[in-house]
Amino acid sequence: MKKLLLFFTVLVMGIFLFTACGGTSDSGETTANPDNDDQTFVIGVDDQFPPLGYRDESGEIVGFDIDLAKIAAEKLGMDLRVQQIDWAAKELELEQGNIDAIWNGLTITPEREEVMLFTDPYLENEQVVVVPKDSEIKTVSDLALKKVGLQSGSSAEDALTGNPISDQVQEIVTYDDNVAALQDLSIGRTDAVVVDLVVANWYIKENNSDYVVLEEALAPEKYGVAVAKDNTELQEKLNAVLDEIKSDGSGEEASIQWFGSNILYSES
């Protein structure tokens, strides 16, 4: 029994040691979650999604969504913390309250609306086809018998499979992230990539790539901020804040800075 006792003593000591150097200083709030408290607005992002949320050269997470979230947190009177999460675990993170919201170019889809609560849309986007400049693919129907790359689990996948052309393509190649898909296109392993328009524009500009975006888009879609299924309070607050951001010019300013034009979504 002594050894068993020793085992647990060491375990408990180890845990205390960890907590001491864990660096998450809870300011006396009676909260069960060390990664979140009432004073902090924690947003979860997949930090590999330029230009909406990605790490800059100093390791800081930046982007259009981050700028909007900063303005929103200020209006909410809370401190913003941007937490990098694994995209596949986003629903769990939200449900357990490790993060307050997912704010990261999250497309509003009926499947997602079943497990989380969305705010009003704040950005318009399309799923588009990207091809090399000299490609013979000029329209969506030219994708027949071609290899098409896209991010797995993305709304690009839904957009392609929802289009009749998906039965005619030779193969759909899936990648962990959009940039990997775009890189493989330059190597020539695929003939085209389906991706968010905002990502395509950013990638082409940033890398001076010889890619073009087909004028014919696959599917129009909207981005929203997601909160936990039962958190109607935060949803309402965020909706009010988003309305302000759209009307007081702060959102427009951020949009022009990141995209060169105002692409904020408005109901009218």
Place this chain on the structure above:
Amino acid sequence: MDNFSSQIGLYLQGTLVTLSIFAITLIISLPLGFIVTLMLNSKNKLISSFADAVVYVIRGTPLLLQLLFVYFGFPLIPVIGKYLTFSRFVSACIAFAINYACYFGEIFRGGLLSIDKGQWEASKVLGLTRFETLTKVIIPQMIRVCLPSISNETITLVKDTALVSIIGVAEILHYSEAAVNREGTPLPFLVAAAVYLIINFFVTVVFKRLEKNYEQ
């Protein structure tokens, strides 16, 4: 990559996280591993079968799954769940320490098995107490036998730290991935590879030296 120097800070930050998880895991799991061995060898059936069960579960499931379980699963345990809610970094360290303690425990057990029972009897004849026999005779020999396996496991630990990004802890590989996504070139992966190789170079050197020290 042309502006590599401006990004050194970023890679250092990631390397620091990788190194901290590595060091904390090693510091906790080596002694804990020895306790696991003692429990496995315990004459008390209850203790030894408990240790057997723990080792079976930990070795029988992926470390990735254990990471997810500690971070997402612990808080859901009824009654004690609220005391088992840890931050991301702490959860990562707990999962790693427990996992590696079990592997080290089995390695130490193997080391103990390799020592002839006659040595216990000889020590008894020489008038050594059980404790003295263990610390002065058995353990030094055991360490010598175990060192190559421990070295192997330690090198694996360095690389396993890459798993922690699943629960949102950014380490060197994650920062490289971020750079790959930002710059649109796979070259930053080479930085991560270099960092792992450098860390493992030192690990290898340290263990080679230790092995030399324990040679007779």
